[in-house]
Amino acid sequence: MIDLRHVRHFLAVASHPTVQAAADAIHLSQPALTKSVARFEEQLGAQLFDRRGHKLVLTELGERLVARGEGLLRHALELEEEVALWKGLGTGEVSIGVDPAVELSLLPLVLETFMPAHPHVKISVRSGHVDALLPSLLGGELHFLVADADLALTRDDLDISRLSAEPIVMALRPGHPLSQTSPPKQADVRSYPIAGGTHTPRFAQWASERARHEGEKPQEPDLICDNYEVLIRLAECSDTIVYGPRSVLANYQTMGRLEVMPWPVTDGLLTNPGLIRSKGRHLSPAAEKLMQLFLTSTT
Structure with a gap:
């Protein structure tokens, strides 16, 4: 596997007139930089520089790999930025299921808090009865459900967090x-x-x-x-x-x-809403944040 440090060191030498100048630019000793480039060549099984006195001159292969190496580092940086955005809720997608009651009561309250704070997170909401939504949850299409928990109580592959009941x-x-x-x-x-x-x-x-x-x-x-x-x-x-x-x-x-x-009885019925998720499934920070809003919001 290619070590990105070797790629950076290779590009530093390729873009400076001497190895010492490249070492000074990246704050590394000249012997350490020379050793890193040699290891990179050994790893590739090919020579990237011709040694001409104190100078290293790119071989034909070395010249071809400069653009590739620059692109590799650029993509690596984009990958790191994407992970940072994901952790900071600057990007991501969350798919949830809600029953009709939650769709008209709790869902709007949660979304009007979440979406302005995280405008680049894409939210997908599917509405229906719990029995219709459960297969999509268990199949991984939905991250979690917010719905009447009755039909989920008997399943040992689900985690249920109770929400506030109402008449x-x-x-x-x-x-x-x-x-x-x-x-x-x-x-x-x-x-x-x-x-x-x-x-x-x-x-x-x-x-x-x-x-x-x-x-x-x-x-x-x-x-x-x-x-x-x-x-x-x-x-x-x-x-x-x-x-x-x-x-x-x-x-x-x-x-x-x-x-x-x-309802004209003294022992009136209460709702039994819950946040339902698959046991052991790791969710993104965006999904976790959205779940917390459901758990702490009240209608």
Whole structure:
């Protein structure tokens, strides 16, 4: 393997009238420089200089290698600069997956902090349910996920860092019959279609336990859709009740499109968000920084 120090010493001698002048220019003793050039020639198995008294004159091969050596050092410098940028978050790419709730709540908060501070880091975001994103995480296409952690809890090849939970609430159009009922009861909710962005095993278990406590059949969602805009538009033009994290649905209440109400039970359901990554995978400084922002940001 070629030692870049030998290349630098070779180029120094090639660009100065004498070996002593080259040694002075690179702050090296003349004997040490002569020995380094000799070792380089020995390593290559070819003569790069003709010795003419106190001068070294490039051979034909030596002349050909000057441009090559300069290019090699230039590329080495670019490589070092690229590594320095990568370590300092001056470059890089991060690919993440988020579920619909995170996409509309935590993700914008994190990106508006990260991107202005690191404008040359490319971020790629894929949205979907956890079960659809996990194969891409395990296959290395995504660096990490920020999503409901229920479906990942049983896997021993994943690391999960919990994020702050929040209540699941319901939202309905202004003028909805339930908006006149204060507070609405669970039996009232059963009279209308319900739709949401997720239906995890934990949600299904909670709904089943609530139904058993009430002596009723579990109320299954009439629609599961990972696009909240579709759910909201459906709620605006019908009596459908949309359920989801409070931070997500509160945005639509602020816009005057829906009214947010607590789920009409005392043991309401909470979200279970988490940052999910493959065990043992080393991530770039940019990915690590982005993860820390997710872990420390709150909606």
